[in-house]
Amino acid sequence: MQRLILGLFVISGCRASYVAEAPELEDEDELVGARGQVDEEIDTESALDKKFGAREDLPPRPTVKEVCKGKGDGRKCTKKDPKPEVTAAYGARRFLEGMRWGMSRDEVLDALKREVEVEYQERQKATRDPVVQDKNRSWKREELDKLSLNLVSFDKRTQHKWGVSLIQFEYEDDTGETMLWLRSNSNLKKFYFFKDDTLWKVIYAYGMDSWPKEDHSKVKENHFMKWFGYTPNERVKQDPETFAPIVRFTEWKSMDNDIIRAFDLTAVHGVHIVALISGEAEARIGERLPHVMEDGAFSDAVSDVLGGPALCYDADGNFIEDAEKCATLELEE
Numbered sequence: 001m002q003r004l005i006l007g008l009f010v011i012s013g014c015r016a017s018y019v020a021e022a023p024e025l026e027d028e029d030e031l032v033g034a035r036g037q038v039d040e041e042i043d044t045e046s047a048l049d050k051k052f053g054a055r056e057d058l059p060p061r062p063t064v065k066e067v068c069k070g071k072g073d074g075r076k077c078t079k080k081d082p083k084p085e086v087t088a089a090y091g092a093r094r095f096l097e098g099m100r101w102g103m104s105r106d107e108v109l110d111a112l113k114r115e116v117e118v119e120y121q122e123r124q125k126a127t128r129d130p131v132v133q134d135k136n137r138s139w140k141r142e143e144l145d146k147l148s149l150n151l152v153s154f155d156k157r158t159q160h161k162w163g164v165s166l167i168q169f170e171y172e173d174d175t176g177e178t179m180l181w182l183r184s185n186s187n188l189k190k191f192y193f194f195k196d197d198t199l200w201k202v203i204y205a206y207g208m209d210s211w212p213k214e215d216h217s218k219v220k221e222n223h224f225m226k227w228f229g230y231t232p233n234e235r236v237k238q239d240p241e242t243f244a245p246i247v248r249f250t251e252w253k254s255m256d257n258d259i260i261r262a263f264d265l266t267a268v269h270g271v272h273i274v275a276l277i278s279g280e281a282e283a284r285i286g287e288r289l290p291h292v293m294e295d296g297a298f299s300d301a302v303s304d305v306l307g308g309p310a311l312c313y314d315a316d317g318n319f320i321e322d323a324e325k326c327a328t329l330e331l332e333e
Helices: 035-052 084-095 105-125 130-149 216-228 279-285 323-332
Strands: 004-006 009-012 015-018 065-069 076-080 151-153 177-185 188-195 198-207 233-238 245-253 258-265 271-278
Touching: 084 216, 084 245, 084 258, 084 271, 105 130, 105 177, 105 188, 105 198, 130 177, 198 279, 216 245, 216 258, 216 271, 258 279, 271 279
Parallel strands: none
Antiparallel strands: 004 009, 009 015, 065 076, 151 177, 177 188, 188 198, 198 271, 233 245, 245 258, 258 271
């Protein structure tokens, strides 16, 4: 499978790079790299097939049709996908390329380390300047160190701070659950969730600066629907006693039994969320959804440190990755 730029990152057989724009998923011909890189990605997928089982070949990507009703100013057109589960599978596989459900923390960590190595090699090939090459080596060491530090065990005895974060409803304490998280860049955080040391869910949190001129509805229409399909289900979770809406979200289901969900957490945490979940695992573990207040008010969580002193939120709910600024916010509180 060829690498593809999704949002603010590039996903390949074992790579997540840091870029500024997001071409459409269909622009595959423009993203073809060197023959050796393609072979490496094919080898990675073959190894995953051997260990975790080969997935069913995807049928051709369905052609989206535009259905229009009405005339003149009242004419409205919507895009319809004849095989939404196939389109969703294309998007989900490309998001998870180089990984499979059921991988252990060490296997995911190794895959992420390979991503860093591939990025490092490409950076080195792009320059002959010894100063820049030395900076690249420092970058590689820093990235590998970050990965090793970002393993989290959801155990109350550790007094972790994730109970006041944007993923506070995505896990349970003291039930054998762990997480590996990383910052791909200043506008993208990725969270890999494990149950009994097996990968079952991945969450991508895009900062609002990823698409600064678009609200969540536009982000969903212009990006998420292009990735996963134009005919998702719009769902709402209600309080079982009051029936008040707790969270509204968009959901896609793929032919691989994967579930993809998009959440608007811009008002509370300043992020657009894309969650990819193993349908088989969720059937055992249970559905976990964030809670979003209807009035969009901020909770106290937006100013709490998220997993470390160099990552916190400002008063507007935006991510801050500067340790000095985070420390200043803590003192002000």
